[in-house]
Amino acid sequence: MGQHSAIAGHPIPGLAGPVKRISMTAILQEIRTRLIQLVGETVQLLPALLIAFLILALTKWGAKNVQRVVHKGARRLLRSRSLQSLLSQTSYVASWVVGILAAAVIAFPNLGLGDLVALLGLGSVAIGFAFQDIFKNFLAGILLLLQEPFELHDQIIVGDYEGTVEEVAIRSTQIRTYRGERVVIPNSIVFTSPVEVLTAFVSRRTDLAIGVDYNTPLPMAVQVLKEALDGVEGVRVEPEVEVDVVGFGDSSIDVLVRYWTLPQRAEVRRVQTRVMMALKAACDRADISIPYPIRTVYHYDQREFNELFSRSESQN
Numbered sequence: 227m228g229q230h231s232a233i234a235g236h237p238i239p240g241l242a243g244p245v246k247r248i249s250m251t252a253i254l255q256e257i258r259t260r261l262i263q264l265v266g267e268t269v270q271l272l273p274a275l276l277i278a279f280l281i282l283a284l285t286k287w288g289a290k291n292v293q294r295v296v297h298k299g300a301r302r303l304l305r306s307r308s309l310q311s312l313l314s315q316t317s318y319v320a321s322w323v324v325g326i327l328a329a330a331v332i333a334f335p336n337l338g339l340g341d342l343v344a345l346l347g348l349g350s351v352a353i354g355f356a357f358q359d360i361f362k363n364f365l366a367g368i369l370l371l372l373q374e375p376f377e378l379h380d381q382i383i384v385g386d387y388e389g390t391v392e393e394v395a396i397r398s399t400q401i402r403t404y405r406g407e408r409v410v411i412p413n414s415i416v417f418t419s420p421v422e423v424l425t426a427f428v429s430r431r432t433d434l435a436i437g438v439d440y441n442t443p444l445p446m447a448v449q450v451l452k453e454a455l456d457g458v459e460g461v462r463v464e465p466e467v468e469v470d471v472v473g474f475g476d477s478s479i480d481v482l483v484r485y486w487t488l489p490q491r492a493e494v495r496r497v498q499t500r501v502m503m504a505l506k507a508a509c510d511r512a513d514i515s516i517p518y519p520i521r522t523v524y525h526y527d528q529r530e531f532n533e534l535f536s537r538s539e540s541q542n
Contacts, residue, residue, distance in 0.1 A: 278333035285325025293318040307378050312371040315396050359414070360397070366417035367396040376423045381491055383422040384411055404491060429462055430489035432498060436505060437478030439515035444471055447481065447514055454508030455485055460497035462486040478517045 297314035304310050371394060376382050380391045382401065387409045389401035398410045424430065438447045452469045455461050468484040483505065487497045509516055 274333050274335065278329040281325060281329040281332060285322060285329075289318050289321035289325070292321045309371065311394060312368065312396075319396075359412075363397045363413045366413035367394070367398070370394055370399070370413055370417055371396075375421060376426070380426070381424040381489070383424065384416055384419055387411065388424075424491065425489040427489060429465070429486045430494060431465075431484055431486050432494060432501075434483045434485075434498065434501060434505075435472075436481050436483060437475055437516060438481055438509075439517050440479060442479070442514050444479065446512070447479075450508050450512045450514060451481065451483055451505060454504045455483070455501060458497070458500050458504050460487050460493060460500060462488075477519045 293314045296317040297310060300310040300313045304313075376391055378391055378394065381389065382391060384399075384401070387401060387403065389403040389407075389409065392400040392402050392408070396413075398412050399416045401409050401411065403409060436451070438444075448469045448471070452467055455467045461467065462485075465486050470482045470484070471479060472482045473480040483501070485497075485501065487494050506516075508514075
């Protein structure tokens with residue numbers, strides 16, 4: 227103990243000054259002081275935090291109402307459903323941005339406008355790298371809504387998916403397949419991929435192939451097939467029906483019947499059934515055969531061939 231007492235408060239060789247004894251009481255006192263200070267700052271900040279949370283709650287309620295009001299106004303002023311959707315969704319996002327900024331200013335009163343701008347700048351760079359796919363879909367969604375390559379309830383083909391457009395949102399496009407399944411496609415894929423809009427025009431052509439027997443007079447066959455579509459429900463008068471001879475098949479002469487219907491898939495399918503039934507009935511009445519593939523098999527006796535071969539060998 228005497229040695230330790232002698233060391234306390236005296237210089238030690240190799241050190242710049244005396245070593246001071248650190249009391250456990252002093253450490254506890256420092257921790258207590260810091261905790262009291264932290265609690266005091268939290269109590270002072272608590273009203274501002276409560277107000278900030280209240281602002282965010284009001285923002286959630288207000289953003290939906292602003293979106294509803296903007297959507298109603300856009301429906302009265304704009305005919306384009308895509309632009310109506312764009313304005314309503316933009317108003318929703320803008321309401322949230324204003325609410326979050328207001329809550330940040332209330333919760334952190336020492337945060338100035340310059341600090342907010344710098345924070346938004348740094349945050350936007352970081353968020354841009356982290357969520358580049360989301361922003362890519364967001365930008366593609368805005369361009370799709372502005373350009374309107376297709377509209378709601380149009381029937382489209384995107385890649386391997388075909389169906390009816392249910393919604394064009396900021397992030398994705400939703401289509402309902404003909405089997406009743408919903409497909410959500412990111413807007414970046416829709417924007418950069420070829421999109422086939424099946425209902426873009428009032429009429430849609432269907433090409434139906436049929437084969438006739440080689441013994442059938444072609445002018446008569448063309449006339450019979452063309453007249454068979456007269457009066458078929460769903461076949462449009464204009465443009466008129468076309469019947470073309472397109473090739474010589476293995477067992478039949480190939481004929482292509484072209485006709486126009488309404489563009490919806492259900493209508494195309496129903497009319498095609500009626501057309502096929504009408505063509506079959508017309509061919510039956512005109513005694514036009516629709517052949518099926520025929521394979522001719524030649525049978526011969528191998529023993530006779532062997533005898534002929536043996537005779538030729540013996541003569542030589």
